[in-house]
Structure formats: C-alpha cells, structure tokens
Amino acid sequence: MFSARLVNDPFGDPAVFLDMRYRREALLFDLGDIRALPPRMILKVDRIFVTHTHMDHFIGFDHLLRVCLGRDKHLFLYGPPGFIDNVEGKLRAYTWNLVENYENDFRLWVSEIRPGRMETAVFSCRQAFRPAPPGPAEAFDGTVVERDAYRVDAVFLDHKVPCLAFRLEEKRRVNVRKNALAEMGLPGGAWINALKDSIHRNEPDESEFRVWWRGEGRRTIERFFPLGELRERVTKITPGQKFVYVSDVIDSPGNAGRIVEFARGADVLFVEACFLDEDRGRAEEKYHLTAGQAGRLARLAGVKRFVLFHHSPKYRGEEKRFEEEAMRAFLEERGTGDRGQGSG
Numbered sequence: 518m519f520s521a522r523l524v525n526d527p528f529g530d531p532a533v534f535l536d537m538r539y540r541r542e543a544l545l546f547d548l549g550d551i552r553a554l555p556p557r558m559i560l561k562v563d564r565i566f567v568t569h570t571h572m573d574h575f576i577g578f579d580h581l582l583r584v585c586l587g588r589d590k591h592l593f594l595y596g597p598p599g600f601i602d603n604v605e606g607k608l609r610a611y612t613w614n615l616v617e618n619y620e621n622d623f624r625l626w627v628s629e630i631r632p633g634r635m636e637t638a639v640f641s642c643r644q645a646f647r648p649a650p651p652g653p654a655e656a657f658d659g660t661v662v663e664r665d666a667y668r669v670d671a672v673f674l675d676h677k678v679p680c681l682a683f684r685l686e687e688k689r690r691v692n693v694r695k696n697a698l699a700e701m702g703l704p705g706g707a708w709i710n711a712l713k714d715s716i717h718r719n720e721p722d723e724s725e726f727r728v729w730w731r732g733e734g735r736r737t738i739e740r741f742f743p744l745g746e747l748r749e750r751v752t753k754i755t756p757g758q759k760f761v762y763v764s765d766v767i768d769s770p771g772n773a774g775r776i777v778e779f780a781r782g783a784d785v786l787f788v789e790a791c792f793l794d795e796d797r798g799r800a801e802e803k804y805h806l807t808a809g810q811a812g813r814l815a816r817l818a819g820v821k822r823f824v825l826f827h828h829s830p831k832y833r834g835e836e837k838r839f840e841e842e843a844m845r846a847f848l849e850e851r852g853t854g855d856r857g858q859g860s861g
Contacts, residue, residue: 551577567596589621613645687757780818789827812846
C-alpha cells in the first residue's frame, strides 16, 4: 500500500514523495527542491525517477547527496537521454579527496533511458564518485523497474527535449484481516510484511511459513503454517493501485494520445498545469499544459482522481482558478454524480 503527495505547494519545484506504508522504502518522482522533506524521509528513498533535468526538476540532487553522504546507502536513479552525464557533472563539481576514509560506501546506480535500451553507470563514494565502466545496455520495453509488489513504467513525451512520464502499478494489494489474526491467536509484527512478500512472489501454497514474535522476557515465540493457509485465512487480496506522474509537456496530438493511453484508469494522476487557459499561447511557447488541458486529459484517460501542480508563480494566490478550470474540463460530458472526483 502506498501514499503519494507533493513535496512542495503547487507553485514550488516539482517532486512527489511516494511512501510505501509499513516498509522502509519510498520513491521520489522528480528531484526539484526537496528541503521540505525531513532527512529521515529522504533516507527512506531508494529509487528516484526524473522526467528531465531542467533545473527545477533536478536541483534537489545536491541536497539529496548532502543528506546521504557518509551513510551506507544505495540509491537508484532513472532519467532520460543524457542523464548519466548530468549526474556525473553534478558529482564532478565537488572535491572528493577524503572520502576513501569513510566507513560507509554510498553508491549511486544511475540509469539512462533511451528508446529501446537502458544503460546504467555506478558511482561509488569510496572511488571518489568516478563512474565504473558501464555494463552492457539492457533492452527497454517500457518497464523501468520490476519489483515483487509493483512495477514502474515510462513513456517518452515532448518538452522540446525528451521528457519521461512515469506510472507505478501495484501488482496486487494484500490486506491483513485483524479479526482473523485474533481468532488464530497471532499478534502482528514484522512477519506480516514477510508474509506479504511471500504472496507477492507467488511462493507455493504448501511452502512452510514462520510466524514469530517476542513473548515475555523477550523470548522468541514461533509457529509454522502452510503459506496457503495463512493466505486464505488472514489476508484479503484486491487489485493494486495505479499512480501516474506527468510533468512539462505541450498539449500536442502526440503527447495527448500517449498520456491518455498511459494514464488510462489510474487511481491518481499527478499532472502539471503551468498556465490558465487564458494564457494558452504562452503555454504552447513554453511547452506546458494549461489547467483546462490537464483536466481534459484526466477525463479522457478516465482517471479516478487528479492532482495539479507546477503552477507558474505569476498566478500565486489564484490556486482556486486552476482547480475550477481543470474541474470544468474534467466534468465535461460527465454527470453530476462524478463531482466527488477530481483535483485535490
């Protein structure tokens, strides 16, 4: 189960923090100014997905580096063509003559996504962040990351430079029935996440699963069950959520078609809205969306909810106008029963 939120207000730099609840794992989509995130939340992040490296989408890299440096931390970053050079340029701006003495080895796995292939370079703190020779390029078929519980896909859009949109899909949602746990005399604990991981990996029903907890005097108590029994008795499995992130694109036919298909049926769409419709000409010049265009794309994609962000500072204080304009476009050709959906 995850929750996603903007790091900054809609006028601030783009960045969405996606928290994997009950796990020591989080994702970032874009890397604008992230100083609003407490260090403990930044240190929970292990994967970062960058649409493109315009300053307002990538300036947070330096703060990220500062928080993680000196820790035994591994980070995976993904971005568009030229991304490896962009990261290396950031790292080469600093002097690293003392880092070989650090006890912990902070490492960055930096993947550059190109049509049809993905290349990865590794930067290690103990090696003064000199990139290791890249391995062979992997085939890229649209999937960036495949994990037990979720998958992240990407599609190329046009912002006068290649710009990525990202989609995270939970493969399934595994919920625990607390009443069933009580009936079986089983307390909650770390074993719950281990159970969910086993189910996500489709391990055989007959495989033995260990349930453990601390009893009196911190004595470890354990019981063993067939995995299938626990899956049937204490869990409820439902379809997973779908999250989509789109930023910095012009409302061209090509972009619009790809966005609608990519975001179809999403539970939540984070979509930029830099301008209002009255400034549509300016939006086209800058290769950005208006609020009305964002609402229309959300409607055509059939998303359940959308969140606007990346407003131009010229409109500060006029947030409601963005919401109203986007909602009018979203509700066009819809009945009043749909008014519970939309921005926010």
